[in-house]
Structures are given as C-alpha cells and as structure tokens.
Amino acid sequence: MELPYAEPYKIKMVEHIKRSTKEQRLKWIKEANYNLFNLSSDKVFIDLLTDSGTGAMSDQQWAEMMIGDESYAGSSSFKKLKKSVKKITGFKYFLPTHQGRAAENVLFSALVKEGDVVPGNSHFDTTKGHIEFRKATAVDCTIDEAFDTSIIHPFKGNVDLKKLKTVFESHPKEKIPFVIITITCNSAGGQPVSVQNIKEVSTLCKQYEIPLYFDAARFAENAYFIKKREIGYQDKTIKEIVKEVFSYGDGMTISAKKDGLVNMGGFIALNDKEVFKQATVFNIMFEGFITYGGMNGRDMGALAVGLNEATEFNYLESRVEQVAYLGQKLVDYCVPVQKPFGGHAIFLDANKFVPTIPREEYRAQALAIELYIVGGIRGVEIGTVLADRDPFTRKNRFPELELVRLAIPRRTYSYNHMDYVAAALKNVYDTRKEAKSGYVIVDEAPIMRHFTVKFEKL
Structure with missing residues (x-):
C-alpha cells in the first residue's frame, strides 16, 4: 500500500481562533x-x-530570534542575512528594508522619474502605486492566456515579448528605467514565469540596453513550478533554479514576509554598484542605517534561516x-x-x-x-x-x-x-x-x- 502524503513538520504551539454567528x-x-x-x-x-507575514516560523528561526544582535551598525545578524542573500540570489549588493513596498520606495526613488514607463507582467498594487505616485506609467505586458481563467497554461505569468518590444519601440530608452518581472505573478492569479521566458526577456532587455529587475516576493514558489513543469529542470534543486533565474536580472526587490518566511522584512539586491550607491541614500533617508534598514537584528537572523528553508x-x-x-x-x-x-x-x-x-x-x-x-x-x-x-x-x-x-x-x-x-x-x-x-x-x-x-x- 502506498503511504499517504504527510506534512514535513509537526505542531509545537497552537493559537486559538474565535467562532462567530x-x-x-x-x-x-x-x-x-x-x-x-x-x-x-x-x-x-x-x-x-x-x-504576507502571516505564516508560522520554524524552531530554527525562533532560535535566531533569541540571539539577534540589535547593534545599530554592523550587527552580526546583518552579516548572517547578507551572507544568506548572496548565497541564495547571487547578487553582489544588498540593502535591508522593513518590507517589500519599502524596498520599492527606495529603489524607485533612485530610478523612476515623472514621465517614465515601466513595463512588466501585471504589476501588483504597491508596485503600480509607487510607479504612479512618481507620475510614471506601469504597462502590463502579460501574455493573453493569463486573462482567461479556464485556460490551462503552465506559465500564465509569462511576459508577452511582442507587447514588451512594442513598449521598447514606442518610447525613448531613457524613459524606460527598467522592466520588472513579478515571480510569481500575484495579480494574474499567483501564476509562475518560466526560465525560458525570463531568458528571452533578459535577452531583449540587453538588446535595448534596459535593466531587468524582479519583484521576487514568491521566488521560491516560482522555482517550484519551474521544477515541476518546465522541461530540463526536473533534476535541478530549488536553489539551483533560483540562482539561475536571478542570474538573468540586474536586481530585485522582495517582501520577505512571503518566501522569506518571516513576519516582517524585505530587501533590495543588486549587481550595479552605482544603483546601489543611489539606493543607499534613500535607504538611510526612509528606512534606517544600511545594516538594518528598518529591521530588528532578530528579524534579520530569522530571515537568514527562512530564505534557506523556503528554497527546500x-x-x-x-x-x-x-x-x-x-x-x-x-x-x-x-x-x-x-x-x-x-x-x-x-x-x-x-x-x-x-x-x-x-x-x-x-x-x-x-x-x-x-x-x-x-x-x-x-x-x-x-x-x-x-x-x-x-x-x-x-x-x-x-x-x-x-x-x-x-x-x-x-x-x-x-x-x-x-x-x-x-x-x-x-x-x-x-x-x-x-x-x-x-x-x-x-x-x-x-x-x-x-x-x-x-x-x-x-
């Protein structure tokens, strides 16, 4: 007899919830x-x-909470998180923020200006809000299949390359600060984006000399779908898939309250040193010093563990x-x-x-x-x-x-x-x-x- 599936964890604490009429x-x-x-x-x-921020943390994450280093500058918890971000994402530079929309606020303050156009795959509410707050325009380039709930398509979050190229052709390069790919694409129904599509978008961006960024709130779930659905990835680990996906981009923002498995936190990760320097100014203005960015040391420690657990x-x-x-x-x-x-x-x-x-x-x-x-x-x-x-x-x-x-x-x-x-x-x-x-x-x-x-x- 085949054994039934069982969750890979057991319950240590419960929280009471109230019934009502x-x-x-x-x-x-x-x-x-x-x-x-x-x-x-x-x-x-x-x-x-x-x-977002509503999940349960593991015993290892709670252990990190107990040894969090709350030093204002250069805490050991920051160093743990920095090492974890580099290991998981591969990006060179890193700025912590208190959550995802804060990461958007910092990065977009450095990059988005009035009159700009930011194409992507069904921008989520805060992403679009931060773009439009700066009197710029978010342009949805998601594939048409995403808008028919009955169609079975393995990667409904994919970017339509023809739509994206049309945006590139109809606007000056200096008016397109970057393309943003949301993984998974929340506004389209939590739908994943394939590696093949990400590679093709990356190639097109390089052709037009436009940076590519990720809204990576659910990057691990996206990698899971790639492993299950995309040819050639069945034998790769989640961590290998994640590293490859991010290798095609120039940077990312993330609400760590999703696939970071924490109740509060986020960060920006980048490869461009000049963009990092610009973002650092706004991070200090809006969030805090660059080695905590609105996060407690204990939260940074829990996130360092959470990124590892979420990619298993x-x-x-x-x-x-x-x-x-x-x-x-x-x-x-x-x-x-x-x-x-x-x-x-x-x-x-x-x-x-x-x-x-x-x-x-x-x-x-x-x-x-x-x-x-x-x-x-x-x-x-x-x-x-x-x-x-x-x-x-x-x-x-x-x-x-x-x-x-x-x-x-x-x-x-x-x-x-x-x-x-x-x-x-x-x-x-x-x-x-x-x-x-x-x-x-x-x-x-x-x-x-x-x-x-x-x-x-x-």
Missing part, C-alpha cells in the same frame, strides 16, 4: 464600512486576506500542494477559479461567479464580503477596487479579471480548515443567483484606495 458578522462588516481590511482579527475565523523542495511541496488541495475541492464543487492553481492562493473568478452584479458595483468585493458573512472567512478583492482610478481621468479602471484572492498563510492552517473554506464557498455558490446588487464607494484615498476605502450596500 452570521448575525454578528453582518453587524461587524457593516461597522467596517464593508471593507475587510477594517475588521479586527478577532472577528475573523479563517484569515486568508494575505499570505519538501517545504515547497507541502505549501503549494495544500493550496492545490483547496483549489481541487472548489473545482469539484464547480466553483469558478483561476486555473492552473497559483502557488500561494486560490483566486475566485467573480465574473463567472456573480455576473448578475454589475461591474460598476464591484462584484468581486461583493463576493468577498458574502464569503465573510457566510463563513467568517476573510479574503481580498483583486479587481476594480484594487485597480484604482486612472491617475489622469480619475475614472475607474476595469481590469480583465475580477478576482477574490484566498491567500493561504504558510505552515499555519490544516487541511480541515481548507475543507471548511471549500464548504463555505459551495454554500455561497449555491445561492449566487440571488445576488443582484453590490456596493458603492462613499470615501476613498487618491491612490491605493483598497486599503482604506469605505462602501455602502446598494
């Missing part, structure tokens, strides 16, 4: 102005808002396959989701789930709210609300996909929790035809509105 949740979400970000965590049963196959298999388990349960229930399943989350296709709700009434947000009301499960809208308004016309931008992301924290929930989520979604799906109206925005910020936006129910 539907009546309580109806009251709470109204008090939160129908914004799931406004809910306090004790009012959430299963929290799938994000996988057994961990990644456990992590990605739990996400796939939830995805398959939903497919069995006929719930429309982005396929293939992403590495960190399952993405519900709101256009197919609740087409009865007009897009102008934020159907993906309405679906996310209903899931909370029915099951106490907090997801997040990845659709019109997140897409924000056009910075010039101030009209809503309607993306091709209206998604609800269910991001699975790392090493945190059991398969029983996944069964609960699937059952709650089946209940929502079975009553979908009753959904006729959504929500209207009554207050919003001028940029990255989804974090603090307020709604009223129609």
Whole structure:
C-alpha cells in the first residue's frame, strides 16, 4: 500500500481562533464600512486576506530570534542575512528594508522619474502605486492566456515579448528605467514565469540596453513550478533554479514576509554598484542605517534561516500542494477559479461567479464580503477596487479579471480548515443567483484606495 502524503513538520504551539454567528458578522462588516481590511482579527475565523507575514516560523528561526544582535551598525545578524542573500540570489549588493513596498520606495526613488514607463507582467498594487505616485506609467505586458481563467497554461505569468518590444519601440530608452518581472505573478492569479521566458526577456532587455529587475516576493514558489513543469529542470534543486533565474536580472526587490518566511522584512539586491550607491541614500533617508534598514537584528537572523528553508523542495511541496488541495475541492464543487492553481492562493473568478452584479458595483468585493458573512472567512478583492482610478481621468479602471484572492498563510492552517473554506464557498455558490446588487464607494484615498476605502450596500 502506498503511504499517504504527510506534512514535513509537526505542531509545537497552537493559537486559538474565535467562532462567530452570521448575525454578528453582518453587524461587524457593516461597522467596517464593508471593507475587510477594517475588521479586527478577532472577528475573523479563517484569515486568508494575505499570505504576507502571516505564516508560522520554524524552531530554527525562533532560535535566531533569541540571539539577534540589535547593534545599530554592523550587527552580526546583518552579516548572517547578507551572507544568506548572496548565497541564495547571487547578487553582489544588498540593502535591508522593513518590507517589500519599502524596498520599492527606495529603489524607485533612485530610478523612476515623472514621465517614465515601466513595463512588466501585471504589476501588483504597491508596485503600480509607487510607479504612479512618481507620475510614471506601469504597462502590463502579460501574455493573453493569463486573462482567461479556464485556460490551462503552465506559465500564465509569462511576459508577452511582442507587447514588451512594442513598449521598447514606442518610447525613448531613457524613459524606460527598467522592466520588472513579478515571480510569481500575484495579480494574474499567483501564476509562475518560466526560465525560458525570463531568458528571452533578459535577452531583449540587453538588446535595448534596459535593466531587468524582479519583484521576487514568491521566488521560491516560482522555482517550484519551474521544477515541476518546465522541461530540463526536473533534476535541478530549488536553489539551483533560483540562482539561475536571478542570474538573468540586474536586481530585485522582495517582501520577505512571503518566501522569506518571516513576519516582517524585505530587501533590495543588486549587481550595479552605482544603483546601489543611489539606493543607499534613500535607504538611510526612509528606512534606517544600511545594516538594518528598518529591521530588528532578530528579524534579520530569522530571515537568514527562512530564505534557506523556503528554497527546500519538501517545504515547497507541502505549501503549494495544500493550496492545490483547496483549489481541487472548489473545482469539484464547480466553483469558478483561476486555473492552473497559483502557488500561494486560490483566486475566485467573480465574473463567472456573480455576473448578475454589475461591474460598476464591484462584484468581486461583493463576493468577498458574502464569503465573510457566510463563513467568517476573510479574503481580498483583486479587481476594480484594487485597480484604482486612472491617475489622469480619475475614472475607474476595469481590469480583465475580477478576482477574490484566498491567500493561504504558510505552515499555519490544516487541511480541515481548507475543507471548511471549500464548504463555505459551495454554500455561497449555491445561492449566487440571488445576488443582484453590490456596493458603492462613499470615501476613498487618491491612490491605493483598497486599503482604506469605505462602501455602502446598494
């Protein structure tokens, strides 16, 4: 008899979570102005808002927390992290930051100017926000297959080379500070990018003398998909794949709260000494001294271990396959989701789930709210609300996909929790035809509105 799969870890500590009634949740979400970000965590049963900083650390990481060196300059914890970053990524220069958007803020302050164009594969919200805040433009060059949730394509995060070349041909080189590839591509459903595509983008960038950077928040999960799906990589280790991927770029930013397996942290890694020197100025201005950059010594120590653990196959298999388990349960229930399943989350296709709700009434947000009301499960809208308004016309931008992301924290929930989520979604799906109206925005910020936006129910 073949032995069943078992997670490569055991539980040492538990955290209690509170159940609630539907009546309580109806009251709470109204008090939160129908914004799931406004809910306090004790009012959430299963929290799938994000996988960023919400995972469980290992015993080895907690051990590093106990011996963290909190020296302001030149701490031993910084040296450990610097060594780990060099070993895993291969980049020469390194600046710690307190999280991913901080890394973007520092690097983009050095490189992005008004009127610039930054092409990439479905930039995530903070990436696009930092670009547009500087009065530049993010141009989405993702392949068309990414926008059809029913198509099975192994690398839906890939960059369309024709789209990218069109950007290169239609703008002066000095107006394109860099190309950014997000691995995995969160806004397209947590979809991976192949080594072949990265190589081709790198070649095109070199031809036009434009740097290539990575948004590497989920670089290890991307490497896992490469190992499982791309010809010629089955026998390579995750660490070998990661090193090769980064060898085609000039630098990276990362929210280490994802594939760094820590609750707080990020960094910039670079090969260009001049860019490093420019970024250093902004790192000191915005983050702190260059040997801590907004991070505690103990967090740097935990991240040094986390980068190593996240690039081990057994961990990644456990992590990605739990996400796939939830995805398959939903497919069995006929719930429309982005396929293939992403590495960190399952993405519900709101256009197919609740087409009865007009897009102008934020159907993906309405679906996310209903899931909370029915099951106490907090997801997040990845659709019109997140897409924000056009910075010039101030009209809503309607993306091709209206998604609800269910991001699975790392090493945190059991398969029983996944069964609960699937059952709650089946209940929502079975009553979908009753959904006729959504929500209207009554207050919003001028940029990255989804974090603090307020709604009223129609």
